[in-house]
Amino acid sequence: MQVEFCGEWFDLDEQEPFLIGREGDLEVDDNPYLHRQFLTITQVEGMWWLNNVGSRLSATVTDSDGHVQAWLAPGARLPLVFARTTVLFTAGPTTYELTIVGSSPTFTSSTPSLHAGGETTIGPISFTESQTLLILSLAEPVLLGRGTTASIPTSATAARRLGWNITKFNRKLDNVCDKLHRQGVRGLRGGQQQLAVNRRARLVEHAVASRLVTQADLELLEANAREMQAQE
Incomplete structure (x- = not known):
């Protein structure tokens, strides 16, 4: 080992x-x-x-x-x-x-079949394009530095990256966390329906570990940035 x-x-x-x-x-x-x-x-x-x-x-x-x-x-x-x-x-x-x-694994995993739909499909859960962009805005430093260490952006920094105001960002973050929470992902909500303080970190860990988003998906962020520049 x-x-x-x-x-x-x-x-x-x-x-x-x-x-x-x-x-x-x-x-x-x-x-x-x-x-x-x-x-x-x-x-x-x-x-x-x-x-x-x-x-x-x-x-x-x-x-x-x-x-x-x-x-x-x-x-x-x-x-x-x-x-x-x-x-x-x-x-x-x-x-x-x-x-x-490990040199002697006990189990091996198989690749599940995924079916594309009208929304962006990430594993068994479907996200809208804006929800996917939100996940990417938070996971970007970790995806770029896989195997090292990285700092997760604040909500304000991630919102600026997307060209959103903080109210829109927090609303979208609530929606993403709620959707994953309903699918059984732990650590995204606290007790009595209060959002966990470290939900951004937990969201990034889950998204990167389960390949909800990968480094290749970061092109969506760049495309969004180019679109914002074109509108200026």
Whole structure:
């Protein structure tokens, strides 16, 4: 089992836990929002496990194709059963991505069949063009820096990128989060119908990990920017 982060590779010891955080075997970043000890990878009776040993942060875990996704909350653990597992997590304004590679995968994922419709189809959920643009405006830095770290734009910055006012942006963000929440995506809403404070980060993690949007889709943002320039 190996872990890759920002181009650096780490070999795991079957007898010792591999610690990921501000301190440990993989020192991610000197980020005060990141736990000193956040994730561990351990082997128990021949099975490798990813454990969230933090108290506040969650991680988005997916297979290499984005077909299977899980939200790893504090105190939870997941078996590492795929050849390549992608882990994304956000601490403060920064999103991190690492890859866990195993030599003997237990499962492989299959490619689902997708059918295009009148709207932009992203996986099993359909989004309007404006909703897709909103997702891209927030995910753009992460998509451009896959495998590294990136800062998620503020709502005001993303709204300017799209040429929208903040009221329109927040309304569209509410709609996107509600749509995904109804499909069972966790972490986009807080208790008593209050939107979660970190919903933008969670939205980006989910969208990138599950391939709702990819780097190729960023051309939609550029086309929107060209259209705005033409109207000036």
